[in-house]
Amino acid sequence: MTSIISNLNKIFDSRIRLGIMSILSVNEFADFNTMKDLLEITDGNLASHLKALENIDYIQSKKQFIGRKPNTKYEITELGRNSFKEHLNALEKLVN
Amino acid sequence: MNTQAEDIKVIREMMEKSSKFLSLSGLSGVMAGITAIAGAAFAYFYLLRDPSLTGYNHWQETGILLADALTVLLISIGFGIYFSRKKAKKHKQKLLNSVTKRAMYNLAIPLITGGIFSLVFLWRGDIELVAASTLIFYGLALVNASKYTLDEIHYLGITEIVLGLLAAVFLHNGIWFWTAGFGFCHIFYGLAMYYKYDVEK
Numbered sequence: 001m002t003s004i005i006s007n008l009n010k011i012f013d014s015r016i017r018l019g020i021m022s023i024l025s026v027n028e029f030a031d032f033n034t035m036k037d038l039l040e041i042t043d044g045n046l047a048s049h050l051k052a053l054e055n056i057d058y059i060q061s062k063k064q065f066i067g068r069k070p071n072t073k074y075e076i077t078e079l080g081r082n083s084f085k086e087h088l089n090a091l092e093k094l095v096n
Numbered sequence: 097m098n099t100q101a102e103d104i105k106v107i108r109e110m111m112e113k114s115s116k117f118l119s120l121s122g123l124s125g126v127m128a129g130i131t132a133i134a135g136a137a138f139a140y141f142y143l144l145r146d147p148s149l150t151g152y153n154h155w156q157e158t159g160i161l162l163a164d165a166l167t168v169l170l171i172s173i174g175f176g177i178y179f180s181r182k183k184a185k186k187h188k189q190k191l192l193n194s195v196t197k198r199a200m201y202n203l204a205i206p207l208i209t210g211g212i213f214s215l216v217f218l219w220r221g222d223i224e225l226v227a228a229s230t231l232i233f234y235g236l237a238l239v240n241a242s243k244y245t246l247d248e249i250h251y252l253g254i255t256e257i258v259l260g261l262l263a264a265v266f267l268h269n270g271i272w273f274w275t276a277g278f279g280f281c282h283i284f285y286g287l288a289m290y291y292k293y294d295v296e297k
Contacts, residue, residue, distance in 0.1 A: 015106055022110035030114065034194055038114050088107070094100045 007090035009083055011056065016041060016049045021084045024059060024076040032072045050074065058083060117199045117245040119189060121179035122294055125252075125286025128172035132278035135168035140271055158218055165230075168278075183294065195244055203241035206233050227270030231260030231277045246293065252285045 012018050019039045023030050036046050053059045058080030062073045076084070112118070143150065143157055152160070177191075184191040210233020217225045238253030256277050263273035 012103075015103070018103060018107055019110045022107045023114040026111045026115045030194075034114075037190060037193065038110065040188075088104075091100050091104055091107075095104060 007086060008094075009087045009090075011053070011058070012084075012087050014049065016045065017053060020046075020049060020053060020074075021058070021076065021080065024074060025081060025084055029062075029073045029075040031074070035074070053080070115195060115244070117196050118293075119180045119184035119187065119191060119196075120245050120249075120289075121176075121183045122286045122288070122290030122292075124172075124176035124179040125282045125289060127175035127179070127286075129279045129282030129284075129286060131168050131171045131175070132282065133275060133280075135164050136271060136275040136279060139164050144271060154221065158221075158223070161223070162218065199241050199244035202244060203237045206237035206240055209233060210237070224267045224270050225264070227274040228260050228264035228267075231256050231263055231274060233260075234277075235260055246289060248285055248289050248292075252281060255281050255285075 012021070016039060020035060023035055023038060032043075032046070032050075035050075036043065039046065050059070050061070054061060054074075057077055059074050059076055062075070064071055064073060139161055143152070143160060150157075181191050210229060213233065214226050214229045217223070217229060235253045235256030235258075238249050238256060240253075242250035242253060259273045259277040259281070263270045263277075266273070
């Protein structure tokens with residue numbers, strides 16, 4: 001028996017994680033500072049949510065250097081994209 | 097169920113904010129339009145209406161037209177940056193981010209191509225084709241960049257392309273199409289965008 005509630009992904013209970021997934025689903029990649037500006041949150045807060053999403057393979061990161069500054073780029077994985085899509089469908093069903 | 101509706105709102109907003117340059121202000125369009133009309137009026141009354149009044153040779157005339165066009169361009173860009181920076185500041189956003197850069201890059205390719213192409217016409221003495229080529233390439237640049245900004249830019253671009261093609265057909269009336277495209281269309285779309293996005297409701 002599957003209720004619609006069960007299709008909502010617990011991982012996305014946090015608005016910040018929803019925000020991160022939204023950004024990465026419409027951009028090929030986004031770096032740390034871009035997401036920080038968009039979401040208007042602190043470094044530590046963003047880093048912990050990114051870590052959580054990376055640990056379950058919803059997103060992946062790539063470290064690189066721009067000049068001498070280290071810069072971390074993030075992109076969504078196939079698994080992340082599908083999970084996010086399912087979550088969106090579940091949300092829409094609940095609202096309609 | 098309110099939290100779910102709120103979630104969807106957050107998702108939509110983040111998708112749009114992260115992929116589109118939304119700080120573009122309608123007022124920059126209005127000012128660009130006014131500047132273009134002033135520039136066209138100068139060119140028309142000072143040079144084109146009756147060339148015998150001034151007695152400039154071809155190269156002097158070309159130089160003055162070029163200086164006139166460049167002045168219009170620089171003033172328009174200046175107003176564009178000024179109003180967009182103001183709007184970005186109001187929404188606590190940075191003006192220069194990865195989306196703005198992407199939009200600029202996509203705008204620049206057809207725009208610079210068209211600029212050089214029009215200079216070739218000027219250099220060859222085909223002044224009449226300049227109105228058509230600037231309008232067409234400007235329109236293509238807008239359509240190309242519109243993926244990364246407000247939807248109205250797409251339709252403004254299409255309008256400019258159509259006016260450019262008409263200017264190529266009605267070759268001797270180029271300046272009127274140019275004034276309509278760079279002047280009145282900018283003002284019209286600028287006002288529409290201003291009232292749609294910038295006026296607090």
